[in-house]
């Protein structure tokens with residue numbers, strides 16, 4: 001890649017991240033965890049972490065422990081960092097030594113982490129996860145046993161109860177009875193903890209959607225991912241991000257590889273799924289599904305060229321796709337196209353055109369797309 005003339009660039013507006021963190025922090029009125037899993041939803045782990053901290057985030061959350069370790073090793077020592085997706089045998093010793101908060105959903109996990117803490121010679125900070133209705137992570141029927149196991153390890157000094165937490169399945173459907181049921185179930189789980197003589201430092205339940213629309217679920221800390229990046233958890237049910245004063249942080253651009261004249265009636269790209277209706281000029285965009293452009297967006301996505309919306313012709317290939325620039329276009333190879341964000345279509349429009357959600361559009365952008373920070 002020629003760094004001074006890159007093929008494909010995702011521009012990340014760090015001021016937007018900071019603004020969004022400030023907005024979410026003010027709205028929640030409690031501590032803010034910036035959720036940075038999957039390379040900060042494709043935006044870049046470390047720069048986004050710093051921007052979120054500048055906006056008032058006092059916690060950073062990741063799925064993988066390796067992401068949490070990378071954050072600590074980048075010198076982010078002034079914040080709490082939590083990783084919640086750690087399989088048995090994960091790097092617990094390193095996590096404990098780096099003061100990274102862990103999660104446990106089973107007696108086995110509590111015991112494994114506690115045994116490593118005994119070796120480390122300092123207690124592990126653990127958040128117990130309860131399944132309140134998502135039926136994914138978290139303890140379900142075994143919750144009292146998990147709490148009892150944790151209480152025992154707190155007593156012997158292997159464990160600090162840093163938190164109790166759960167996760168919503170349908171927070172993007174405000175008013176759905178499942179949300180109230182999950183809140184009630186969380187309250188019951190907290191009662192079990194209290195009766196075991198334990199007091200968590202923080203209780204947390206809300207993702208972005210709940211942070212935006214459910215004041216009853218905020219507890220001591222909210223875990224915001226998608227909203228931090230300026231995207232709505234679900235534009236159809238909650239409205240657009242702008243309604244909540246959130247600014248999209250990512251603009252995806254590419255340089256045209258080739259521009260050429262084609263006649264009417266020619267078949268474009270693999271399978272000939274698009275036939276030109278008129279003579280026109282087409283542009284070849286050097287990005288494809290290997291970069292994260294969804295193949296389901298074949299014949300459906302649009303991009304922006306020179307202030308105008310132009311459509312994708314035919315199938316998205318691995319490394320390229322074709323756009324219809326129109327018969328009068330003066331475009332040249334090397335000119336910039338905006339795929340989404342900025343002057344281009346919204347991430348939400350891309351998600352709708354390719355049958356997915358905005359989360360997937362930004363997260364799937366591959367490492368070969370250069371990230372540039374504003």
Ligand SMILES: *Cc1c(COP(=O)(O)O)cnc(C)c1O
Nearest residue numbers: 035167207208209223224225226
């Ligand atoms: C991804 C994730 C979040 C953030 O979800 P958003 O909808 O992006 O805000 C919060 N909590 C957990 C456990 C997650 O895995």
